[in-house]
Amino acid sequence: MSATFVGMPAFPEAARAATGDAQLRHNLRRATHTIRDKRAAVVGELDDWAGLRAAGKAVKDRTLRHLDVYLERFEAAVTAAGGQVHWAADAAEANRVVTDLVLATGERDVVKVKSMATQEIELNQALAEAGITAYETDLAELIVQLSDDLPSHILVPAIHRNRAEIREIFRDRMAAWGAPAPDGLGDDPRALAEAARVHLRERFLRTRVAVSGANFAVADTGTLVVLESEGNGRMCLTLPDTLISVVGIEKLVPTWSDLEVFLQLLPRSSTGERMNPYTSTWTGVTPGDGPQEVHVVLLDNGRTDVLADTVGRQALRCIRCSACLNICPVYERTGGHAYGSVYPGPIGAILTPQLRGTGGAVEAALPFASSLCGACYEVCPVAIDIPEVLVHLREEVAGGAGHRAERAAMGAAGWVLGDRRRLDAAQRAASAARSLAPRHLPGPGAAWTDTRDLPEIPEESFRSWWRRRSGPGEGAR
Ligand code: SF4
Numbered sequence: 001m002s003a004t005f006v007g008m009p010a011f012p013e014a015a016r017a018a019t020g021d022a023q024l025r026h027n028l029r030r031a032t033h034t035i036r037d038k039r040a041a042v043v044g045e046l047d048d049w050a051g052l053r054a055a056g057k058a059v060k061d062r063t064l065r066h067l068d069v070y071l072e073r074f075e076a077a078v079t080a081a082g083g084q085v086h087w088a089a090d091a092a093e094a095n096r097v098v099t100d101l102v103l104a105t106g107e108r109d110v111v112k113v114k115s116m117a118t119q120e121i122e123l124n125q126a127l128a129e130a131g132i133t134a135y136e137t138d139l140a141e142l143i144v145q146l147s148d149d150l151p152s153h154i155l156v157p158a159i160h161r162n163r164a165e166i167r168e169i170f171r172d173r174m175a176a177w178g179a180p181a182p183d184g185l186g187d188d189p190r191a192l193a194e195a196a197r198v199h200l201r202e203r204f205l206r207t208r209v210a211v212s213g214a215n216f217a218v219a220d221t222g223t224l225v226v227l228e229s230e231g232n233g234r235m236c237l238t239l240p241d242t243l244i245s246v247v248g249i250e251k252l253v254p255t256w257s258d259l260e261v262f263l264q265l266l267p268r269s270s271t272g273e274r275m276n277p278y279t280s281t282w283t284g285v286t287p288g289d290g291p292q293e294v295h296v297v298l299l300d301n302g303r304t305d306v307l308a309d310t311v312g313r314q315a316l317r318c319i320r321c322s323a324c325l326n327i328c329p330v331y332e333r334t335g336g337h338a339y340g341s342v343y344p345g346p347i348g349a350i351l352t353p354q355l356r357g358t359g360g361a362v363e364a365a366l367p368f369a370s371s372l373c374g375a376c377y378e379v380c381p382v383a384i385d386i387p388e389v390l391v392h393l394r395e396e397v398a399g400g401a402g403h404r405a406e407r408a409a410m411g412a413a414g415w416v417l418g419d420r421r422r423l424d425a426a427q428r429a430a431s432a433a434r435s436l437a438p439r440h441l442p443g444p445g446a447a448w449t450d451t452r453d454l455p456e457i458p459e460e461s462f463r464s465w466w467r468r469r470s471g472p473g474e475g476a477r
Contacts (some may be wrong), residue, residue: 004122004125004150005340005341005342006361007363008337008346009177009340009362010340010362010364010365011334011362011365011366011368011369012340012365014334014337014339014340015330015333015334015338015369017338018092018334018335018338019333023162024160024172024335025332025333027159027160027161027162028159028160028332028333029056029329029332030188031156031159032159032325032327032331032332032427033269035155035156035272035322035324036323036327036379036426037272038271038272038273039268039269039270039272039323039326039379041272042268042272042273042274043268043269045274046248046268051477052156052261052264052265052381053265053380053381053382053383054383055261056261056262056265056317056381056382056383057317057382057383059253059254059258059261059262060250060253060316060317060382061100061314061317062254063184063252063253063258064250064307064313064316064317065218065253065411067249067252067307069248070219070252070254071219071249071252071298073218073219073220073254074217074218074222074252074298075222075298076222076391077219077220077221077222077223077283077284078220078222078284078294078296079222079284079285081221081222081283081284081285082282082284082285082294083222083283083284083294083295083296084283084294084295084296085295085296085298085299085304085307086296086297086298086401086427087298087300088246088297088298088299088300088301089300089301090200090293090300090301090302091120091121091122091301093299094121094123094246094297094299095121095122095123095126095127095203096126097212097297098123098126098127098244098246098297099126099127099130099132101125101242101244101295102130102132102209102211102242102244103130103132105208105209105241105242107132107207107208107209107242108131108132108133109132109133109135109206109207109208109209110132110133110134110135110138110207110209110210110211110244110433110451111134111135111203111204111207111209111210111211111235111236111240112124112134112135112136112137112138112141112210112211112212112236113137113138113210113211113212113213113226113228113232113233113236113237114136114140114141114157114213114228114233115137115211115212115213115246116136116154116209116213116320116342116343117213117246117247117299118213118246119151119342120301120342120355121209121246121299121301121344123246124136124463125292133467134211135177135178135203136297137200137203137209137228137232137233137235137236138228138232138233139193139196139205139230140156140157140158140159140342141157141158142157142196142199142200143161143166143169143179144157144158146169146170146173146177147161147169147173150337151336151342152178152335152336152337152344153322153325153336153344153345153370154320154321154322154325154343154344154345154347155270155271155320155321155322155325156322159335159336160335160336160337163188163189163192164187164189165445166187166192167185167186167192170195170196171185172174172198174195174199174386177199178199178202178203179198179199179202179203180199181195181199182194182195182219183199191214200232200235203447204232204235204236204239205239207239207240208240208241208242209240209241209242209244210236210237210239210240210242210243210244210247210291211244211245211246212224212226212233212236212244212246213226213245213246213247213248214226214245214247215227215251215252215266215319215320216250216251216252216253216254216259216262216295217247217252217253218254218255218256218259219252219253219254220254220255221256222283222284223256223281223282223283223285223340224245224247224281224282224283224296225259225279225280225281226278226279226280226281227263227266227267227276227278227279228276228277228278228280228439229276229290230269230277230280230314231275231277231278231318233280234278237280237290237291237293238280238283240291241290241291241292241293241297242291242293242294243282243290243293243294243295244295244297245294245295245296246297246299247296247297247298247299248301248303248316249298249299249300249303249304250303250316250317262319263275263279264317265319265321265381265382266321266381266382269319269321269322269323269364269379269381270320270321270322270323271432281346282294298406301355302354302355302356303316303355305354306351306354306355309354309412311389311392312350312389312392312393314384314385314389315347315350315351315354315384315389317383317384318347318351318382318384319381319382319384320347321381322345322347323376323379323380324346324347324375324376324379324380324384325344325345325346325347326379326380327375327376327379328345328346328370328375328376329371329375330346330369330370330371331345331346333371333447334429336348338369339352339364339365339369340352340362340366341356343374346370346376346386346390347376347384347386348366349366349367349369349370349386349390350366350367350384350386350389350390350393352366353366353367353393353397354393356472358393358396358397364397366393367390367391367393367394367396367397368394368397370386370387370390372387372390372391374387423463424461424463424464427461427463427464428461430457431457431458431459431460431461431464434456434457434458434459437454437457438454439453439454440454441454
């Protein structure tokens with residue numbers, strides 16, 4: 001049975017433990033900075049990036065506004081092309097559908113293409129309970145599965161591991177899952193990739209059922225699209241007899257012209273490439289070519305509730321590129337496990353509480369797992385205003401009283417900052433009483449000052465210093 005996020009502590013506790021792990025922080029810093037630099041370079045090449053970003057946002061918003069229409073159009077197109085569409089209201093229903101479909105083939109092994117949707121519903125665990133073994137074939141997912149670990153990044157689930165750790169995992173665990181690691185395996189990336197290739201090749205050639213997700217689903221033609229770097233997905237999508245794809249209902253795009261926008265946005269934002277090496281598309285069944293039994297499970301699992309929230313629904317635009325994780329100063333220090341969900345980082349902090357509700361301790365803590373610096377919004381290729389949704393969810397978690405107190409504090413600050421004389425008077429009063437200023441706030445404010453230092457109030461404000469230095473009249477400007 002593979003590991004799950006169930007029972008993980010809430011973010012503050014989990015983050016405290018993670019930030020104390022120097023090796024983890026080193027691995028994360030190195031990996032996130034490498035990817036973010038690559039992204040910045042390839043995004044900077046395009047003069048029309050802002051236009052592409054606006055187009056991506058507009059396409060997704062339009063699709064979400066008419067999602068019912070596009071979903072039915074997609075279903076009709078898949079059916080006409082020889083595929084079968086199944087609707088799943090929640091994780092339990094999706095797991096039941098997939099399990100029944102696999103059992104009906106008589107097979108007990110499935111190969112998997114990397115998929116966030118199947119992780120979200122914990123499909124591997126459900127299949128295991130029915131006696132079916134799911135084999136992850138994405139290299140990073142393979143590392144996570146072999147080590148009975150949990151993913152910590154959307155794109156690079158084993159980002160928290162370094163090469164030496166991966167070599168040890170391959171040496172210790174590969175044989176239990178199939179072809180063993182070669183003798184004398186080193187930690188050179190080529191050697192590690194070759195060991196994974198040999199291990200997986202044998203699996204691809206003898207497994208008759210595959211399970212995938214999809215990056216996009218084109219409503220007009222019923223086409224599913226998977227973007228990947230390694231080619232392992234392509235093997236799963238073409239070699240088996242039966243292909244089952246679990247697809248979140250927000251993955252729809254209306255047409256191939258719309259898809260073209262995302263094929264520019266996603267690779268540059270995720271892997272920092274102009275184009276990813278493998279883009280697979282399939283439409284129902286093609287006689288004599290590829291899987292002859294094709295199923296699509298359309299997954300809701302809380303998404304229509306998110307759609308009903310006029311502020312929070314923008315999270316459904318997400319194309320899972322992970323640019324927001326790679327730029328986030330909080331993620332860089334805590335890693336993904338601290339978020340207690342398959343969706344870590346800034347997008348996880350807004351998506352998980354919306355999909356699962358804010359009633360649990362893990363979900364209620366997530367909207368606060370951010371400094372609100374806004375870097376995530378800046379890099380998001382579909383312009384999701386993550387800070388706006390975080391504040392919106394904080395209001396929901398804090399309830400009316402917390403919201404009113406914050407509003408009152410902001411109102412008072414706005415009154416002082418809105419007038420030069422009031423600001424002068426407030427700064428003089430603060431300087432005069434600086435020795436009395438508390439280092440820790442009482443009551444609800446204690447939660448803030450327990451983990452942060454209040455800045456010291458200077459003896460003299462900059463404005464007063466400037467006036468004294470420049471003579472009368474200057475300070476009035
Ligand atoms: S929220 Fe935006 S930046 Fe983050 S994973 Fe989704 S699309 Fe990428």
